[in-house]
Amino acid sequence: MTTDPPTMQAIIQDGYGAPERVLRLDQTARPSIGADDVLIRVRATSVNTPDWATVAGVPYALRLRSGLRRPSHQVRGSDVAGVVEAVGPRVTDLQPGDEVLGSLWGSTTGSQAGAFAQYTVAPASQLVKKPVGLGFEEAAASVMTGLTALIAMRDVGQVRPGTRVLINGASGGVGTMAVQIAKSLGAEVTGVCSTRNVELVRSLGADHVIDYAKQDFTQSQQRYDVILDNVLNHSPKAAARLLAPNGVLIPNSIGNTGGLLAGLPRVARATLMGRGATNVKFVTLAVNRENLNALVRLLETDKVRVVIEQTYPFDKTASAVAHVLEHHASGKVAIVV
Ligand SMILES: NC(=O)c1ccc[n+]([C@@H]2O[C@H](COP(=O)([O-])OP(=O)(O)OC[C@H]3O[C@@H](n4cnc5c(N)ncnc54)[C@H](OP(=O)(O)O)[C@@H]3O)[C@@H](O)[C@H]2O)c1
Structure with missing residues (x-):
């Protein structure tokens, strides 16, 4: 039977x-x-x-x-x-x-x-x-975005105490985790988000918040050691202009918010820039116990929620x-x- x-x-x-x-x-x-x-x-x-x-x-x-x-x-x-x-x-x-x-x-x-x-x-x-x-x-809700943020900040960005980090898309799934993880590693963090999310990003520990409705972050005079771009709504060249010497640009988006026709060529341009003088690195998601345990340890502290x-x-x-x-x-x- x-x-x-x-x-x-x-x-x-x-x-x-x-x-x-x-x-x-x-x-x-x-x-x-x-x-x-x-x-x-x-x-x-x-x-x-x-x-x-x-x-x-x-x-x-x-x-x-x-x-x-x-x-x-x-x-x-x-x-x-x-x-x-x-x-x-x-x-x-x-x-x-x-x-x-x-x-x-x-x-x-x-x-x-x-x-x-x-x-x-x-x-x-x-x-x-x-x-x-x-x-x-x-x-x-922590897993994919948390691991992406962890790998971006800890491994790709090599964030240390005092590292100046800018996160575009600081209010999204990856961004909210990246702000907190960068802070837990001792960084000085600038988050970019819309007006309605300014308080949220500040509450996550960002030292500075740029409201993109009021200010275009690519026009800033500040310099950053690490730029994590979760949105790609600006050209990678404009974002890379803000890099300090030896700084790294981490494009982490298919550019969906700017429309795919804008986004995918930006990913391609960032890839090409990375073959030249600009330090461009991408995040490769690695799901394994070592990374999951590192994420869980952060969630067990009061540093990351x-x-x-x-x-x-x-x-x-x-x-x-x-x-x-x-x-x-x-x-x-x-x-x-
Ligand atoms: N490498 C990997 O393995 C990996 C894994 C997961 C995700 N990702 C990538 O990470 C990116 C972000 O993912 P997510 O889950 O964080 O996405 P999400 O939660 O949808 O976040 C989208 C972010 O984009 C911002 N945004 C939307 N429209 C905008 C505009 N016109 N100008 C500026 N900012 C704008 C939003 O801010 P406001 O709401 O404040 O406007 C929000 O912070 C995705 O593109 C995805 O492809 C990569």
């Missing part, structure tokens, strides 16, 4: 376009796990750039990889916080009932499974135990993605599953 595989609810993507049009809540098969994997009962997840970009299907070049007419893997989401349901035979340090946080990012089974679902799969090497004092929503503008119930995931797609969420948008 054969038994039907267990099912679950997940947010299924049928095509590319507006989130409310292409995302639906439906029943599907629960993912299965490999020897090094963990099956997680998802308690919370969050929306990141790759999620809305794959829902919208932009830039079009992305479809060459994700699927021409519709995505080959139908469930989005990579950040995850939840409870271990089962582990593969080679996983020895996690067990059913453990509360974990982590990411599916870059893993084959995880990318197929997706985190916008009741159950998902991640390699054990991309999960750590969730601190008891950290809520599932904060845990899930996860800013969540809004939490959506699971059946409103499409609205959560649409919210982030507007590019003005203050911090993160979380989803409770």
Whole structure:
């Protein structure tokens, strides 16, 4: 006698376009796990750039990889916080009932499974135990943006006490984490954001805040050792003009807020500039236990907190993605599953 595989609810993507049009809540098969994997009962997840970009299907070049007419893997989401349901035979340090946080990012089974679902799969090497004092929503909302900010500030920017750091897009998911992580490393931080987020960015510890509605930061006379540009709404040349000798420009955006036709050529120009005299470096996201534990340690101090503008119930995931797609969420948008 054969038994039907267990099912679950997940947010299924049928095509590319507006989130409310292409995302639906439906029943599907629960993912299965490999020897090094963990099956997680998802308690919370969050929306990141790759999620809305794959829902919208932009830039079009992305479809060459994700699927021409519709995505080959139908469930989005990579950040995850939840409870271990089962582990593969080679996983020895996690067990059913453990509360974990982590990411599916870059893993084959995880990318197929997706985190916008009741159950998902991640390699054990991309999960750590969730601190008891950290809520599932904060845990899930911290992962991709927190790791990106950590790698940008600690590794790429080599931020030290006294380093002068400018963060464009200081009020977004990556920016809110980067401001706090740079401060925790001893930097003097300048954040750039809109008027309505000035107080938020200041409350995160920024020493100086530039309201982009009132001042174009590229016209400043200040000089910076590290510029993290999460928006790319200015030409990389204009931003690089503010670099101190030996300073580094970190372009960290597909330039979405300025329109893709403006953004992608800016990424290309920044890449070319980096082959010349300007020090340009990109952030490569590395999800591993060392980085996750470093992030968790920061979250356990009172130096870094996860800013969540809004939490959506699971059946409103499409609205959560649409919210982030507007590019003005203050911090993160979380989803409770
Ligand atoms: N390298 C990696 O592995 C990696 C990983 C994750 C993300 N990223 C990149 O990081 C970037 C930021 O991601 P995120 O999650 O932080 O995005 P987000 O949460 O949507 O933040 C967008 C930011 O852009 C600002 N903004 C929007 N319109 C603007 C405008 N016209 N002028 C100036 N600023 C504007 C917003 O500020 P206001 O709301 O105050 O206007 C906000 O701070 C993305 O482009 C993404 O591609 C890279």
